[in-house]
Amino acid sequence: xxxxxxxxxxxxxxxxxxxxxxxxxxxxxxxxxxxxxxxxxxxxxxxxxxxxxxxxxxxxxxxxxxxxxxxxxxxxxxxxxxxxxxxxxxxxxxxxxxxxxxxxxxxxxxxxxxxxxxxxxxxxxxxxxxxxxxxxxxxxxxxxxxxxxxxxxxxxxxxxxxxxxxxxxxxxxxxxxxxxxxxxxxxxxxxxxxxxxxxxxxxxxxxxxxxxxxxxxxxxxxxxxxxxxxxxxxxxxxxxxxxxxxxxxxxxxxxxxxxxxxxxxxxxxxxxxxxxxxxxxxxxxxxxxxxxxxxxxxxxxxxxxxxxxxxxxxxxxxxxxxxxxxxxxxxxxxx
Amino acid sequence: xxxxxxxxxxxxxxxxxxxxxxxxxxxxxxxxxxxxxxxxxxxxxxxxxxxxxxxxxxxxxxxxxxxxxxxxxxxxxxxxxxxxxxxxxxxxxxxxxxxxxxxxxxxxxxxxxxxxxxxxxxxxxxxxxxxxxxxxxxxxxxxxxxxxxxxxxxxxxxxxxxxxxxxxxxxxxxxxxxxxxxxxxxxxxxxxxxxxxxxxxxxxxxxxxxxxxxxxxxxxxxxxxxxxxxxxxxxxxxxxxxxxxxxxxxxxxxxxxxxxxxxxxxxxxxxxxxxxxxxxxxx
Amino acid sequence: xxxxxxxxxxxxxxxxxxxxxxxxxxxxxxxxxxxxxxxxxxxxxxxxxxxxxxxxxxxxxxxxxxxxxxxxxxxxxxxxxxxxxxxxxxxx
Numbered sequence: 001x002x003x004x005x006x007x008x009x010x011x012x013x014x015x016x017x018x019x020x021x022x023x024x025x026x027x028x029x030x031x032x033x034x035x036x037x038x039x040x041x042x043x044x045x046x047x048x049x050x051x052x053x054x055x056x057x058x059x060x061x062x063x064x065x066x067x068x069x070x071x072x073x074x075x076x077x078x079x080x081x082x083x084x085x086x087x088x089x090x091x092x093x094x095x096x097x098x099x100x101x102x103x104x105x106x107x108x109x110x111x112x113x114x115x116x117x118x119x120x121x122x123x124x125x126x127x128x129x130x131x132x133x134x135x136x137x138x139x140x141x142x143x144x145x146x147x148x149x150x151x152x153x154x155x156x157x158x159x160x161x162x163x164x165x166x167x168x169x170x171x172x173x174x175x176x177x178x179x180x181x182x183x184x185x186x187x188x189x190x191x192x193x194x195x196x197x198x199x200x201x202x203x204x205x206x207x208x209x210x211x212x213x214x215x216x217x218x219x220x221x222x223x224x225x226x227x228x229x230x231x232x233x234x235x236x237x238x239x240x241x242x243x244x245x246x247x248x249x250x251x252x253x254x255x256x257x258x259x260x261x262x263x264x265x266x267x268x269x270x271x272x273x274x275x276x277x278x279x280x281x282x283x284x285x286x287x288x289x290x291x292x293x294x295x296x297x298x299x300x301x302x303x304x305x306x307x308x309x310x311x312x313x314x315x316x317x318x319x320x321x322x323x324x325x326x327x328x329x330x331x332x333x334x335x
Numbered sequence: 336x337x338x339x340x341x342x343x344x345x346x347x348x349x350x351x352x353x354x355x356x357x358x359x360x361x362x363x364x365x366x367x368x369x370x371x372x373x374x375x376x377x378x379x380x381x382x383x384x385x386x387x388x389x390x391x392x393x394x395x396x397x398x399x400x401x402x403x404x405x406x407x408x409x410x411x412x413x414x415x416x417x418x419x420x421x422x423x424x425x426x427x428x429x430x431x432x433x434x435x436x437x438x439x440x441x442x443x444x445x446x447x448x449x450x451x452x453x454x455x456x457x458x459x460x461x462x463x464x465x466x467x468x469x470x471x472x473x474x475x476x477x478x479x480x481x482x483x484x485x486x487x488x489x490x491x492x493x494x495x496x497x498x499x500x501x502x503x504x505x506x507x508x509x510x511x512x513x514x515x516x517x518x519x520x521x522x523x524x525x526x527x528x529x530x531x532x533x534x535x536x537x538x539x540x541x542x543x544x545x546x547x548x549x550x551x552x553x554x555x556x557x558x559x560x561x562x563x564x565x566x567x568x569x570x571x572x573x574x575x576x577x578x579x580x581x582x583x584x585x586x587x588x589x590x591x592x593x594x595x596x597x598x599x600x601x602x603x604x605x606x607x608x609x610x611x612x613x614x615x616x617x618x
Numbered sequence: 619x620x621x622x623x624x625x626x627x628x629x630x631x632x633x634x635x636x637x638x639x640x641x642x643x644x645x646x647x648x649x650x651x652x653x654x655x656x657x658x659x660x661x662x663x664x665x666x667x668x669x670x671x672x673x674x675x676x677x678x679x680x681x682x683x684x685x686x687x688x689x690x691x692x693x694x695x696x697x698x699x700x701x702x703x704x705x706x707x708x709x710x
């Protein structure tokens with residue numbers, strides 16, 4: 001079995017892990033690491049019968065995820081302290097949001113940078129406050145810097161000079177040049193306050209954001225983890241009001257596909273009316289599960305197609321050609 | 336990954352895959368006496384790969400990959416494939432180890448007590464470790480020492496001893512019956528040659544030892560020695576541990592316990608022979 | 619008026635060594651290596667949120683300061699806020 005499909009099968013039904021052979025365990029851990037899902041996997045299979053070597057890796061992964069979670073929540077807290085005097089809504093996104101609110105996707109989840117959403121008209125104030133509190137620009141490259149400010153949905157990345165952790169400040173969830181334009185103001189307006197004053201998106205908006213990030217924004221690298229987030233969110237909050245909200249953001253198609261893919265990979269229960277597969281779905285499955293037993297990416301042609309597609313979604317064609325050419329010249333290659 | 340091998344070094348198992356047979360053959364040859372990963376399940380994977388299919392044959396260039404990677408790392412020529420494999424394993428340890436507190440140090444053991452010698456690259460840790468091994472100490476490792484946060488004990492990681500430049504003839508002389516790897520010229524660290532840890536180091540690799548002495552050696556100075564306060568030792572050890580932060584509070588406990596209960600000394604030495612004398616006197 | 623609150627004592631593991639004090643901050647996972655008067659400041663703040671003058675008075679009283687310097691204290695508090703060991707609270 002394709003090792004990525006094995007990972008999906010075990011996440012879906014942890015009992016599958018009992019009775020794996022040593023090579024299967026080896027491939028399972030390698031792919032889980034490559035997909036940033038080892039902490040999630042570890043929590044799912046913790047306590048089941050397994051060889052001692054596997055149990056040690058499970059224990060390590062759980063401890064590692066815990067430490068990552070502490071560090072991520074601390075970054076959120078320090079950002080909160082820096083932005084508190086400005087009295088603006090600060091909405092946590094993705095992994096940090098799930099962790100801060102104790103939502104099901106957060107169990108064992110690896111959290112990357114801190115992502116926050118603020119009102120567009122207050123982005124510069126936020127930038128100033130963060131710079132004053134010890135964050136600084138990551139190595140500015142004039143072309144990237146221009147690209148970020150003019151066209152992207154976030155400030156160029158900031159990194160804290162002492163803690164060496166990054167923060168991405170978003171004012172929309174997709175780039176300004178994207179063909180799909182979610183309603184960021186509505187997301188902010190319907191966001192939910194946590195006890196400490198930071199906010200998270202409404203459940204429907206969290207699903208919409210995850211789907212946007214998965215399909216309309218990225219080239220699907222790391223898709224299995226995003227899809228697991230969506231699987232958990234759908235399980236926790238259901239489908240009420242989801243279709244309507246997704247339509248509002250122009251993300252109806254993305255959310256529908258996300259639900260189908262989650263159903264295909266993780267067995268997420270989805271309503272009958274959502275079960276309308278199209279000819280692209282198998283291609284998405286192939287791209288999402290393009291890993292060998294070492295965790296390396298496979299299926300290069302499919303990948304290149306997605307890399308091009310993801311940029312097509314972000315930028316008008318002329319800009320795309322120029323941007324890809326510049327990136328190519330600088331040595332960026334889809335991995 | 337057509338060519339594959341697996342090996343356990345101390346408590347850590349590795350699976351190594353490669354597009355070329357050469358590095359795998361070298362690893363299997365030099366690590367011949369070592370066990371396989373426990374339960375057949377490695378803790379880490381390393382892959383040695385060509386960036387483009389034609390680079391497997393045309394000016395072959397070995398990129399180092401694995402579960403944990405440094406992006407944009409420079410590749411090595413195929414002639415240094417063995418070094419690439421070792422670097423790959425070191426990288427997994429440095430970036431991915433969670434079970435033990437990892438100290439960048441060499442260590443030798445006698446009567447169940449371990450001497451830990453920390454230092455930056457070039458401080459001569461590897462040469463010193465090789466000489467002490469030749470003098471009857473059990474080698475625990477020349478690059479990494481693993482501290483168990485639960486027990487405070489030091490665990491061995493006896494990888495191939497990595498001798499560099501002037502250290503090579505010194506070790507060759509001290510260990511004439513030693514198993515040496517190929518001479519590797521023009522590596523990023525100069526000339527390099529591996530020395531296989533002796534039979535005792537390999538057979539005892541699963542036996543931990545009580546840390547008894549922490550040394551901070553400095554190579555290329557007149558012989559001198561001074562006590563080091565626990566506070567200084569603590570700060571210096573956090574700098575020589577890549578995973579201290581990842582271990583969170585357990586790491587804090589392990590390191591504070593270590594510096595509080597084990598004496599630390601700084602030693603300066605002009606050459607390896609002098610250092611050996613100083614270590615044996617202090618231990 | 620700006621007030622300062624220390625990290626809750628339950629989140630701090632204070633470990634005095636010889637020349638320095640180590641503080642493991644559980645909430646952040648960061649290990650701080652500090653010297654006087656940092657441990658004293660954190661101890662004096664305890665669970666309270668104090669203004670800088672109030673803190674200075676408390677420190678002077680508890681630790682018999684020879685030369686209580688409000689400027690020096692302000693600098694220390696800013697450093698501690700940047701490190702996350704102290705939180706700066708603005709009255710709204």
